[in-house]
Amino acid sequence: MTAAARARLLAELRRFDQAEAELRLGLLTRPGDPDLLAxxxxxxxxxxxxADGLAAAEAAIEAGPGSAGAHAERAENLIALSRGSEAIQAASEAARLRPAEPEVHRVLARAHAASRDFRRARGAAREALALDARSVPSLLTLAEVERVSGRRRAAARATRAALAEDPENPGGRWLIALLNAERLHVGEAMRGLRELAADHPDRLRAEALAWPILGVLAGLQRGLAVGVPLTFAVRLAAPWWSLAGLFAQAIALVVAVVMVSFTGRVLLPAGRLPWRCLALLPRGTVITGLVAAGASVALLVWYGVSTRLPALVLAAVAVLILCVSGVFRVRVTSLNPG
Known part of the structure; x- marks a missing residue:
């Protein structure tokens, strides 16, 4: 078995350090091999x-300028580094060199999607499907483009088509769970993730299973960051507007009720699993966020029923702590089991 074959097998098993070691051993005897470098x-x-991957991809291109795989891999690393325009150029070169290869069109679709050009991303994904209409990776690439662009029904259709070809595909099952989560079908999403974690325990990180907590914190952060300053601004208008105090109380209570309703709608159907996974996350950040968010909502209720300005000031302080304690967002690129 060659070094490349051993490395691919190890990478499929997610033993990336060992795969890297195999490739570096292979490069000792074939230092300029563009395929090994890619x-x-x-x-x-x-x-x-x-960043290290980009350096290796550029070395591969220097060793073999005509290697479409090296240009495609350079594009993938540029996407990961959020350098969208450069990724498009690299992926376009890969597609020029090997136009009949679906993978290079999938990379180009991901590059356009990273730059928020969903029309071109969709076109590149469909180009890959034109070369192989039943390709599961191409169908899932189209599904992800549609999901990120906000077309969830189209994303669900493409994902179901992929799962019709490969019902156990972890990427397709992940996308279905993610689409359910985005529609706040929390119970269905958690069932799908539990089953996926049981089948692929090495591929699903704790953040994915704890998404209800992280998602609630992200929602509370956004909602309170708008609601509390708005309440404050209306309250400060009291010297010039006689009804400002009453409106500020109403806003505070509405914001609090909306935040509590949203939290209950997500966390109650999620069950205990997200809380069990909390131990595997940065607990200090998450607990600080939960305490700050809960305190802010409680202080808004206190202000709404008492009109005491110190309660509103403390609510603003709690929101500030919530905002600086961390960004609570699950990124699909880091959690997709692929």
Whole structure:
């Protein structure tokens, strides 16, 4: 078995450090091999080291300028580094070099999606499907483009088509769970994630299973960051507007009720699993966020029934703590089991 074959097998098992070691051993005897360098770039990217992966991909291009795989891998690493325009150029070059290869069109679709050009991203994904209409990776690429662009029904159709070809595909099952989560079908999303975690325990990180908590914190952060300053602004208008105090109380109570309703709608159907996964997350940040969010909502209720300005001031302080304690967002690119 060659070094490349061993590295691919190890990468499929998510043993990226060992895959990297195999490739570096292979490069000792074939230092200018563009295929080995491109594969090394992929392994480094999958191991969370896109900057190192980019360097390896550029070395692969220098060794073999006509290697479409090297240009495609350079694009993948540029996407991971949020350098969208450069990623499009690299992926376009890969597609020019190998126009009949669906993978290069999938990379180009991801590059356009990273730059928020969903029309071109959709076109590139459909180009990949034109080459192989039943390709599961191409269908899932189209599904992800549609999901990120906000077309969830189209994303669900493409995902179901992929699962019709491969019912156990972890990427398709992940996307279905994610689409359910985005529609706040929390029970269905958690069932799908539990089953996926049981089948692929090495691929699903704790953040994915704890998404209801992280999602609630992200929602509370956004809602309170708007609601509390708005309440404050209306309250400060009291010297010039006689009804300002009453309106500020009403806003405070409405914001509090909306935040509590949203929290209950997400966390109650989620069950106990997200809380069990909390131990695997940065607990200090999450607990600080939960305490700050809860305190802010309680202080808004206190202000709404008492009109005491110190309660509103303390609510603003709690929101500030919530905002600086961390960004509570689940990124699909980091959690997709692929």
């Amino acid at each position: 594969l090394l770039a992929a392994v480094l990217r999958l191991n969370g080291r896109p």
